[in-house]
Amino acid sequence: MSLTFSKQPGPRERHLQRKYNNPLFTSGDAITQQDLQNALEQDKKALQQFTEQFRDLVQRAVKLDxxxxxxxxxxxxxxxxxxYGVCTGLPGDQTPFLEALKKLISAVSKTLHSVKDDEPHAIETLREDDEYTALHLQLCTYAIVSDILNPDQNIGSDxxxxxxxxxxxxxxxxxxxxFPPERLxxxxxxxxxxxxxxESKGQNxxxxxxRLTQMESWLKGM
Structure with missing residues (x-):
């Protein structure tokens, strides 16, 4: 039986899609329509949970000075x-939320820069934090990054x-x-x-x- 996946899936459905008939996964050929339905329902709940967390965060952020x-x-x-990382991987088009989160992060960063700090390395620390934020937002445009960072850990370690x-x-x-070098x-x-x-089972x-060669090249360049 052939399964039809969403055009803009959430993290659980997307992982099922990765695994579906994929010989790299031991359970790739055992995914059922019920598995897909369960994933869709879980992704819907994740979207609802995100919405609640977003509203709570905004309420706390507006009180900052x-x-x-x-x-x-x-x-x-x-x-x-x-x-933001979670939102990029949610089902459907989440552009409005993503834009709102970018503005929120920018506003909180400005508040952080306005806080007086007598520590000699404060400015350098803020600069490094800004660089990390920019990199994080860039990397999270890739669904794989969002899925790996997702606190629900939908991708098992195995x-x-x-x-x-x-x-x-x-x-x-x-x-x-x-990933650090030792993990890679x-x-x-x-x-x-x-x-x-x-390959021993006849799959090429x-x-x-x-991709493995790419991983090796990245490790050598670290």
């Missing part, structure tokens, strides 16, 4: 960035390597930024073993081998 403690502002900024090997070149490039070394070894096992996956 330059007299607020730095840690409080930093916490709201971090939560805003996390919600499915991370086949997920990365199933990605597009640009998607993988963005995702690799998230382990994942590359797992990827080699996985691909050899798949040249694109997956290309």
């Amino acid at each position: 330059k007299n607020e403690e730095r840690d409080v502002i930093l916490k709201i900024k971090a939560q805003s960035e996390q919600l 499915e991370l390597v086949p997920t990365l090997l199933s990605e597009s070149e640009n998607g993988l490039q963005a995702a690799l930024v998230l 070394e382990v994942m590359i070894d797992e990827g080699k073993q996985l691909l050899k096992n798949v 996956l040249p694109q997956a081998w290309q």
